[in-house]
Amino acid sequence: MTVSVMMAPDLSKIASVEWLRTCFAEGAVQDVSVEESGAGGVMTPAAVLVPIILREREPTVLLTRRADHLHHHPGQVSFPGGRVEAHDTSPVDTALRETEEEIGLVREKVELLGCLPQYRTGTGFDVTPVVGLVSPPLDLALDAFEVAEAFEVPLAFLLDDTNHRLHSTEVRGVRREYYAMPYGDYFIWGATAGMLVSLHRFLFR
Numbered sequence: 612m613t614v615s616v617m618m619a620p621d622l623s624k625i626a627s628v629e630w631l632r633t634c635f636a637e638g639a640v641q642d643v644s645v646e647e648s649g650a651g652g653v654m655t656p657a658a659v660l661v662p663i664i665l666r667e668r669e670p671t672v673l674l675t676r677r678a679d680h681l682h683h684h685p686g687q688v689s690f691p692g693g694r695v696e697a698h699d700t701s702p703v704d705t706a707l708r709e710t711e712e713e714i715g716l717v718r719e720k721v722e723l724l725g726c727l728p729q730y731r732t733g734t735g736f737d738v739t740p741v742v743g744l745v746s747p748p749l750d751l752a753l754d755a756f757e758v759a760e761a762f763e764v765p766l767a768f769l770l771d772d773t774n775h776r777l778h779s780t781e782v783r784g785v786r787r788e789y790y791a792m793p794y795g796d797y798f799i800w801g802a803t804a805g806m807l808v809s810l811h812r813f814l815f816r
Contacts, residue, residue: 628665628744634814635724635742654737658702659692660710661742661810662721664749664763671763672807673745674799675714678759688799690740690806691716691758702726702739714761715752720745727809732802733787740806764794769807770814 662673674688691710699705703726707718721743730738751761768774769792778800779788790808791800799807 628670631663631670631724631744631814652735654731655735656695656702656705656739657693657736658695658705658709658739658741659690659806660706660716660721661690661727661740661806662710662716662745663724663742663766665744665746666763670766672766672769673714673716673749673761673763674797674803675753675758676760676762676797678755678757687801687803688797689803692738692741694736703741706739706741713754713758715754716745716749720749722746727806727813730802730806730809736802738802738806740809742810762797764797764799768792768794769799770811772811775804775808775811 664671664673673691675691677687677689691713692706693709693713695702695705696708699708703723707721710716710721711718722745724742724744727740727742730740732738753761774792774794776791776793777788778791789801790804791798792804792807793799
């Protein structure tokens, strides 16, 4: 399976592997809070993996594009992950299991850094983002039923807040705001962009 890698302008000085490890070793993620407006009521627990790929030139983030026929968020850019199942031992276990099922990235390849604050979506999911480092080769095997494509974006691009664009829309009479990070042909927005903003706020707190 080939994964497309699109390179942004060289902003690699923003992020290094050592810096990331230090931030998570010293950090207190509970100091950061992100919540989509409109979220409320009974929430479904879920978890995603934020895979930071240790490319030789600079770290990238692996993202997926969901299949167009899916009920939730069809065609949208997302992290691998899904809802917590009864047999999962923790949100980390959920994120690693779902990642292996969706894209074939085995948990043994992931160096866990830590978790970001839970992110509550307007569609009723309470998501725990799990951040991990992954060394190539990835040897991915995409589940074509769920995942249309996997691609990478430079981490420095995603951490540069000049690329974080705040949008607003009206849903059933309620004004909602969301972040977007357009990158080439990809429109990264909603919960995925919100969790990346959360990562930025944590690292630059």
